[in-house]
Amino acid sequence: MAAPVLELRNLTKEVSTGSGVPFVIFKDISLSVKEGEFVSIVGPSGCGKTTLLRVVNGLLPPSSGQILIDGKEQTGADHELVMGFVFQGASLLPWRTSLKNVLLGVEGRKPPKEAEEIARYYLNLVGLSGFENHYPHQLSGGMQQRVNLARALVVDPRILLMDEPFAALDAQTRTFMQLELLRIWSHTKKTVIFITHMISEAILLSDRVVVFSHRPGRVRSEFAVPLARPRNLDIKSDHRFVELENKVWKQIEEEVKAAAGFAAL
Amino acid sequence: MRGMVKLMSVLSGLVLWHVLAIRVINDTSLLISPLVVIAKGYDMLFVTADLYPHLYASSWIFLQGMLLATVAGVPLGFLMALSPVVRDYVNPWMTALYTTPRIAFAPVILLWFGIDMASKVLIVFLGCVFPILINSFYGMRVVSREFVEVGRSFRLSRGRLFLKILLPASVPFILAGLRLAVGRGLTGVAIAEWFGATEGLGYLIFFAGQTLNLPILFVGVAVFAILGIAGFQLLKVIEDLASPWRKELAGK
Numbered sequence: 001m002a003a004p005v006l007e008l009r010n011l012t013k014e015v016s017t018g019s020g021v022p023f024v025i026f027k028d029i030s031l032s033v034k035e036g037e038f039v040s041i042v043g044p045s046g047c048g049k050t051t052l053l054r055v056v057n058g059l060l061p062p063s064s065g066q067i068l069i070d071g072k073e074q075t076g077a078d079h080e081l082v083m084g085f086v087f088q089g090a091s092l093l094p095w096r097t098s099l100k101n102v103l104l105g106v107e108g109r110k111p112p113k114e115a116e117e118i119a120r121y122y123l124n125l126v127g128l129s130g131f132e133n134h135y136p137h138q139l140s141g142g143m144q145q146r147v148n149l150a151r152a153l154v155v156d157p158r159i160l161l162m163d164e165p166f167a168a169l170d171a172q173t174r175t176f177m178q179l180e181l182l183r184i185w186s187h188t189k190k191t192v193i194f195i196t197h198m199i200s201e202a203i204l205l206s207d208r209v210v211v212f213s214h215r216p217g218r219v220r221s222e223f224a225v226p227l228a229r230p231r232n233l234d235i236k237s238d239h240r241f242v243e244l245e246n247k248v249w250k251q252i253e254e255e256v257k258a259a260a261g262f263a264a265l
Numbered sequence: 266m267r268g269m270v271k272l273m274s275v276l277s278g279l280v281l282w283h284v285l286a287i288r289v290i291n292d293t294s295l296l297i298s299p300l301v302v303i304a305k306g307y308d309m310l311f312v313t314a315d316l317y318p319h320l321y322a323s324s325w326i327f328l329q330g331m332l333l334a335t336v337a338g339v340p341l342g343f344l345m346a347l348s349p350v351v352r353d354y355v356n357p358w359m360t361a362l363y364t365t366p367r368i369a370f371a372p373v374i375l376l377w378f379g380i381d382m383a384s385k386v387l388i389v390f391l392g393c394v395f396p397i398l399i400n401s402f403y404g405m406r407v408v409s410r411e412f413v414e415v416g417r418s419f420r421l422s423r424g425r426l427f428l429k430i431l432l433p434a435s436v437p438f439i440l441a442g443l444r445l446a447v448g449r450g451l452t453g454v455a456i457a458e459w460f461g462a463t464e465g466l467g468y469l470i471f472f473a474g475q476t477l478n479l480p481i482l483f484v485g486v487a488v489f490a491i492l493g494i495a496g497f498q499l500l501k502v503i504e505d506l507a508s509p510w511r512k513e514l515a516g517k
Contacts, residue, residue, distance in 0.1 A: 017291065054414075057418055059414050059418060081419065083418070084418075085415075085418040089411070090411070091411045091436075093412060093415070093433070094510045094511075095433045095436075095510055102509075104419060105414075105419045108425065135510045137512070165321065
């Protein structure tokens with residue numbers, strides 16, 4: 001079996017509060033992701049999923065624990081550029097056109113001509129040829145997230161981190177973008193960690209679904225998705241899909257209730 | 266349509282002024298018709314041409330003061346945004362200087378620097394520098410956390426993060442600061458030229474006021490107003506050119 005490309009060992013993140021008691025966002029997260037694997041993380045709101053992704057990307061330091069990429073521990077500043085980050089919302093730079101937004105990660109690292117060729121390739125891959133010179137505000141929400149995806153892919157990262165990329169889209173666009181992501185992923189074969197609230201989205205896209213507990217977030221359980229690829233919307237009526245969705249939902253429901261009980265104390 | 270409304274606003278204001286001067290006040294030692302002012306302005310521009318020395322003198326002081334304020338204000342604003350130490354060090358002085366009426370400084374500055382160019386430019390500078398500094402500071406401070414994270418997720422160096430994310434995100438704020446500075450800079454020109462000047466629009470107005478020459482007084486005021494509007498509009502055009510995305514966002 002291939003060695004994990006990404007491994008998290010007992011990763012914990014706390015922030016200090018005024019009272020001196022640290023606020024624990026997530027605790028003892030251990031997770032191992034194989035090359036080319038698509039892993040989704042689902043969990044109740046506020047379970048620290050988004051913060052976890054930022055820690056993994058090196059945007060925030062962990063309080064304790066280790067992040068290993070290809071078996072090598074990543075420490076602070078020398079996080080290399082091996083991850084692409086697809087942000088939640090309006091993170092495209094409004095003063096740059098789609099092409100220039102996609103270029104952000106490669107300009108200065110590659111000769112200008114080559115950089116632009118790569119950027120155009122990925123814009124084309126996400127289905128946006130012809131929109132190179134559009135500014136973000138001239139694009140629909142779905143198109144903006146396509147640019148966002150192309151921008152993360154352009155550095156050819158080992159790992160793609162996606163933080164609820166479709167959360168702000170309407171239901172139809174969202175479904176369409178899920179299918180588009182399946183198509184694009186089948187071209188790039190990236191290792192993906194995908195954060196979402198939506199269980200059906202997680203199952204449709206992933207090889208494995210990781211369920212988080214309520215705050216402080218911990219890995220509660222993991223499910224392999226027993227559905228063959230390539231997938232399309234038909235699998236949503238497959239009994240294995242429905243069963244898995246119910247199983248995951250029951251766990252999340254318990255977590256939400258536990259969190260509410262905790263809040264009532 | 267909106268242009269029409271603006272035109273109507275200007276015209277109706279002038280008509281009201283005219284009627285007030287001719288029918289209500291009817292005393293040319295208190296108020297004169299805008300037609301007289303326009304005629305005098307035409308005269309001073311194209312017949313006697315004695316407005317130009319004043320116009321040149323004031324514009325030159327204004328431009329120098331504005332330029333110095335930009336060169337000093339923008340980098341200092343950035344430094345304050347990026348370094349808490351600089352921020353805490355500059356803040357008390359900035360607050361004190363910003364809130365004190367500038368006219369209070371004018372006599373002291375004239376005392377120290379004499380009545381030549383330097384002191385006038387300094388008075389204009391003091392007027393312009395704070396809106397530019399505060400806007401540059403604020404613009405860089407409020408750059409969305411998400412934009413900064415985008416840069417960091419691509420492992421941009423500090424220099425590149427500044428050039429590619431922080432600076433472009435601040436540009437609209439800086440230009441807005443420059444726009445605010447126009448009005449305050451012109452006030453500075455008027456103040457500077459009231460004290461011991463021998464030319465300039467401020468001197469012209471002051472002199473005309475002393476000698477009860479209402480046509481020249483109003484021409485001076487009108488030229489100040491036109492300069493202010495022109496500067497303001499010019500910066501607006503630059504703003505739209507520099508950040509087309511912002512104009513379209515606002516239009517939505």
